Amino acid sequence: MRWLALIALLPTGVAAQETPRVLSLGGAVTEIVYALGAGEALVGRDQTSTYPAQAEALLDVGYVRRLSPEGILSVDPTLILAEAGAGPAETVTLMEGAGVPWITIPGGYDADTVPAKVHAVADALGLQEQGDALAAELTQQLADAQAAAPDQPLKVMFVMSLQAGRVMAAGQDTAANGMITLAGAQNAITSFDGYKQLTDEAILTAAPDVILMMAQAGDHAVTNADLQAHPALGATPAAQNEAVIRMDGMYLLGFGPRTPAAIRDLSARLSALQPEAG
Template sequence: MRFKNMCKGRLLTSDRIGLLVTLILLALGLATSNTRADNPATRVVALGGSVTEIVFALGEDHRLVARDTTSSFPEAALELPDVGYIRALSPEGVLSARPDLIISEEGAGPPDALDLLKSAQVPFVEMPQARTAEQIAQKIEAVGAALGVPGKAATLATEVSAELQATAADIAASDQPRPRVLFLLSTQGGRLMASGTDTAADAIIRLAGGDNAISTFEGYKSVTAEAIATAAPDVILMMDRAGDHASSDAELFEMPALRTTPAAQDKAVVRMDGLLLLGFGPRTAHAVRTLHSALDAAG
């Protein structure tokens, strides 16, 4: 009766939600970790597109029981239950898959949800951020370690590193000029959200032989028409996406902030799958080559 009175007519606090989650876990029998070497995890939830790609590339996808919304490759991943967007997770949704291991990209959230997941006595392993060939190899090895297959991971990391090194050498040897590339994360409502430095977009542009048109700030921020005019991008780079954040090429270059740019004059826009472009996983060498060719064609 007291518990009912506590819940009735007001929202539960984080502490009470945490208690409820713990009770649910105990009921499900998940309170004891079973990720020891003699009893590896068999019910894995992958949070983050690149993590899911790595699990599949390692041949360990039979252990996956759920994935997040960003995990859209390979196509077989879409057959797994979707526990929500990685930055807007529900602890109940993730735990309903009854995982004995959660592997996540860095940046999962919101913070309260992440705190509850980490306190749920289910092993939660967070992968390091990757924006270089060395960091991608480290991420692959970290996923392999979490799954207990370090040998497979070492082999895959070596293969991916070799592909990236060969790609970098080919781009360095090309005589293609370095275009100034403006990455737009969103154009919703005519408000342009662009990439500055220290982002995945900035890293992939440089790997593909371009220069980020904006270097005056870090991260993703709204930019003014004056800032874009100063940036004078030769090419606009966007994720190929639908919904409120999408815009056609004609709509894009009719925006006042972009209308006078070199990119608008040449109608130079490149759209790529977001996970391929920004995932920094096993397919990154392919992403770099694809972007490099697209920038060449658009310039």
């Protein structure tokens, strides 16, 4: 009954409106909409959509994986563009059942992911020509960035979080692994897919040359001293040499229009650390 009441809140005839009211869910999706020149169609965003700066003026409907129907309905969308994994499933089902088009933009963690996302967003917005041009431009930028990234014999551990002594790190089949590979280095963690907590033994065995982290502030910030104080991380070459790289999370892991620049940035910073890491 709650779902029926929410559906009743939807305006009638939204599908017939000529100008779409687009809700973008996912930082990379939002960046692509703006890169296509369609930012004026946006009426809302999720918490991860903070770039470009004008996106922050849009109504925030919540975290991309914990969306409520009420939050979505508050912006009265006629089209929802969502990154893979947006949800929960019951919210997606409700919106689809209410007749609001929910288009999932494909994900992935390699160079082909970015142009594929661009084409998907452009097709949804009816901007195929602009999408073709942007995808071609980004494909060339990605190729150039990869060509400029030297193969670097560095083992990089991406630390997602360090809380109460527990280290959450990125394995294979993750955005972090994809970016480490594109920048010419190697993921120090090869024994599992996804993000998992590491034992002290696993950290010592991985022996990363470099630790890569998202730049965070406040209570979530992890300093070099925090890394060195950890009984296992502190014994790694990365912590001992203070070979630590911090980058904005969406810039590094978003696989959107800024990914070519992020590859160049990460590759350059890895290269600068080679004497210390070696």
